[in-house]
Amino acid sequence: MDECQSAIPAHDGDLHVVAAAHHIVKALGTTKNLSDDLRKILIDLDAHLSLITSNIDSKGGKGFVEVEERLKRVERKIVIWESDRIMIWDSGPKEVSDYLEAVDEVQTLIDSLRGLSMNENQKQKELLHRASSLLQMAMSRLEEELIHMLVKHKQQSEPTYMPSPSSQRNVVYNESVVSLDNESAKEASSKSSRSDECGEYIVDLVPEHVIPDIKSIAKVMFASDYGQEFCEAFIGVRKEALEQHFDILENGKLSIEDVLKMEWCSLSTEMNKWIWSMKIIFRVYLMSEKRLCDQVLGEFGSVNSFCFLEIAKTTILCLLNFGEAIAMGPQEPEKLLRLLDMYETLADLVLDIDALFSEDGGSFVRLEFHKLLEGLADSVKAAFNTFRVAVSSNVSLYPFPGGGVHPLSKYVMNYISMFPDYSSTLNLLLEDQHSDVASLVSEPQCGPTASLSTSCPMACHLRSITSSLESNLHKKSKLYKDEALQHIFLMNNLHYMVQKVKGSELRPFFGDEWIRKHNAKFQQHEMNYERVTWSSVVLLLKDDNPGSSSLSKSAFKEKCKGFSIAFEEVYKNQTSWCIPDPQLREDLRISTSLKVVHAYRTFLGRNPAHVDDKCIKHTVEDVEKLLLDLFEGSPRSLRNSRRMMKT
C-alpha cells in the first residue's frame, strides 16, 4: 500500500488524471458480463481512486467526502438489518447479495483507509473507526446468520438405509457353560453384521443447496479476518449435532467403573451398540463431517482439519473410552465372540481413522485407536486362553444323568462352530501362539503334509480345544460307576463332536483324517459298551458242553432264569440311559439285537423240548421289542412292561 501512498499526486493538475481514471473504472464497472474477480479489482481500484481524490481534497479542506458518502451508503444497507428480525438468508438472494456486497465494500474501505498513513488525520481516523464498527456489526450479524442456518438445516432424521442396532444379531451366550439348543446357536452364528455393513455412506449433514450459502459467509468472514469467530460458531453447532447423532445411537454414558461392574448380559448389549456406533459414527457421520468441513473450509488452509478435530473429539473420546474399558476388563470366555466383533470392527475402520485424522493434530486420535486395537487383540487372545482353560478345567461333581451329550460338549462345539467366521482374524491373532499349540496337538494334520486349512493356527487351536474337551470328558466319564455307561457317555459325546464338525464350517479345519479317527473312537466305545454289557449276558446262554445235543431241563431252566434276571437288570438300568441321536441309537439297538437276540434264538432253538411258557419268561420277540426301550432316557422296570404286555 506504500506505492499507493506515494502515488498520491501532489498538485491539482494530476487531479484531472485521477478523475478521468475514476470515470473509466466506473464505466467499466457497469458492464454486465464481468467476472467476479475482475469486478472486485475494479471495486478496489474505485475505492483507491476515491481515496486519492479525498486525500487531495482533504488538503484542500474538503475532507474525505466521497469516502464518507460511500460509508454512509453501506452503513444504511447494513444497519437496516439490525432492526429487522428476519434473517437475511431467509429473505431472498437479492438481499443476500446486497448485504455481501455491502460487507465487501466496508472491507475495501477499511483496507484503503488503513493503506494511508495516519498523518494525525482526525477525519481519516474517525472514518476508519466507523468502518470498523460497521464491519464488527456485520460480522456479528453474519455469525448469527451462520448459526441460524446451520441449526435450521441440521439433518435431524436418521438416514433411512440405516438399520437399527436391534436388527443386529443379539443372540448371545449369556452364561459361560450352558447347554444351548442348536437352533439358537444357529441363529447366533449367522453373522448379520457381515451382510449389513454400512460401507462408506457419506450423507449430506447439511443440504447440498445450503453449502454455497455457508461458504459465502465463510469467505467474507475469513476475508475480514473473522475466521476465528466463524470456526467457533461452526464447531459449536456441528459438535452438538454430532453429539445428538451419537445420543440417538443409545450409547449408555458409562464410566469405566460402570463397565467393569456390568453384568455380562447388559455388557454384551453395550458391546453390540459400540460396534454399531463405531461403524455409523466413523463411516457415516465423521466421513460426512469431514467432507462438510472440506467443502466449507477447504480454501482457508488447515482450518478444515482443525475444525473437524474439534467437532469430533469428544464423541471419539467416548467411543475410545468404552473400548478401553472393555479391553481392560476380565476376559471371560463368553466375551470372546463380542471381543472378536469389536476387534474386527476396529481393524476394519483403522485405515479410515488414519485417513480422517491424517494431519498432525489428529495423531493423538490415530495413536489412541491403534493402541486400542492392540489392546483388543490382547483381549481376544486372553479370552481365547481362558476359554481353553475353562474347557479343560470344567469340573463336575456328579455324573451327568443318562450318559447323554454333556452341556460342556454342546457349549464348546456350538461355540467353536462360530469361529470359522472369524478365521482370518483368529489366524492372525493366534499366529504367535501357534507353535506351542501345534506341538500339543500331535496329529498328522499339523505336519507339513497337511492342507492349508487344517494346518492354519486356528485349525490347530481348534483341535487343541477339542482334545482338551475329550480329556475332560474322559475325566467326567470316570464319575460313572457302571463301565458300560462310561462308554455310552463317551460314545455319545464323541459322536456329537464328530457330527458337529461334519455338519458345520468346522469341517475343513478338522479335516477328514480327524473325522475318520474320531469315528473310530466312538465306534470303539460302542463296541466296548456291547462287550461290557452283553458279553456276560450272552455268556449265560452258552453251551457248557459243546457236543451234547441239548441241556437237561433243570440246566435249561437255570440258564433261562439267569438270562432273564440279567436281561431285566440291564433293561431296568439302561432304559434310563440316553442316546440322543436317533441314528446312533438305532445302530446300537440293531447291533445289540443281532448279538443278543441271535444268541437267545439259537439257545432256544437248540433246546426245543424245554421251550414252554413256564420257564421262558421272555420270548425272542419280547426281547427284540424290549431292546427298543433301551436308551430312551425313561427308566422302566420290566415288571411293569411285562404286565402291560400281557394286558
Added chain:
Amino acid sequence: MPATDYQASFLGRISIRRNQVIAMDGNHEQELQDLELFSKHVSERFAELLSSPDDVPFDALLSISWLRKLLDFFLCCEAEFKGILMMGNDPSQISKPPLDRLIPEFLDRSVKALDVCNAVTNGLESVRHYQKLAEIVVSALEQKPIGDGQSRRAKKALTSLISAMNVDDKECSAAKATERSWSFSRRGVSSKDRVPEHFRSVSNQVAKNWSAAKQIQAMTNNLVPPRGAEGSGLASPVYTMSVIMVFVMWALVAAIPCQERNGLSAIHFPAPKQLNWAQSIIGLHEKIGEEWKKKEKKGTAGLLDEMQKMEKLGNILMDFTDSFQFHGDITDQKAEEAAAHAAELAETCRRMEEGLLPLQMQIREVFHRIVKTRTELLNALDQVGKSSPPLL
C-alpha cells in the same frame, strides 16, 4: 525434570538388582533399601513441586507446566512403585496378608482414577475452547488503533469467555445440561425465528450423576497408613502410591473443569505429618485447598493458573471495553494499559497453545500406565494362584 532421567536410572537399577537377587541372600535388606529410596524420591519430588515459585509465571502452582511436572513425577513414582512390588524376589507376597486386601483396594482406586483421567481429558476440551475465545479477544485488541469495532469484537468474545467459564462451573455443580443459550441476542429480544447464539461447554461423557468429587472421596475409602509391623513391609509403598494417586487426581480436578466438584475441598487426606515423604503432599494439599475455598465462593471453572489469569485479564478487559463503549473513546494511557493486558492475555494463550495438547497426551499416558500396572498386578495375582475374582 524429564521423566526419562528417572526411568533410565531406575530401570538400570532394576536390571542390576535382578542379577543380584539370584546371588544374594540378604533380600530383605535390599527391599528395605528400596523402600527407603522410594519414599526419599517421593519426598524430593513433591518438595520440588511445593517450592515452585509463585512469581515465576512459568512454573507457578497449578500452571500447565506445573501440572505436567506433577504428572511426570507421578509416572516416575509409579514406575518405581511397580518395580518394588513386582520385581520382589517373592511374587507370592502380593497374595498374602495384608497385601491380599490392600492390592485389590489399590486396583479399585486405580479404576476410579481412570475415570477421573477421562473426565479431566474432557475438561481440557473446554479449556481449549476458552483459549480460542481469548485468542479472538487478543486479535481484536491487537489492532491499532483500537476503535469501537475492535472494542465491540473483544467484548463479544469476552462475554462468551466469561459466561463459558461460569456456565462450565455452574454446570459442573448443577450437572444439568440445559439448552445453553446466550440470553442476550443483539437486540436483547429473542425472537422465535432467531436462534440464540451459543457456545460450547463440557459435554457429559458419563452419567449425569457422576461426580468427580465423590469419585475422589471414594478413592480415599479404606486408605489408612499401615500400622505396626505392616509399616516396614510392602504395605507402605502401596499406601504411599495410593496417596500420590489420590493427590494427583485431586489436583487435576481442582485445576481443570470437571463434572461435579462440590465438596472437593472437604476431601481429607489420611496422611500423617510424621511421615517424611507426606509432608510436601500435605503442604500442597493445604495450599491448593485454600485456593479452592477462596474460589469456591465465587465460583470458578478451575484453578489452572492460566485460566485464572485468563479470568482476571478477561474481567479487566471487559471493564475496558465497557468504558470504551460508554465514553466512545479512550485516553492514550488507557489504551496502553489495555494493550499491555492484551499482550499478557496473548502470552497466556500462547502457553495454552503450547501446553494443553501435551498435557492432554500426558494424562492419556498416565491413563495407559495405570491400566498397564493394573493388568500386570491382576496377572500376577492370577499366577500366584489366587482363584478368587478381583474386586473389579
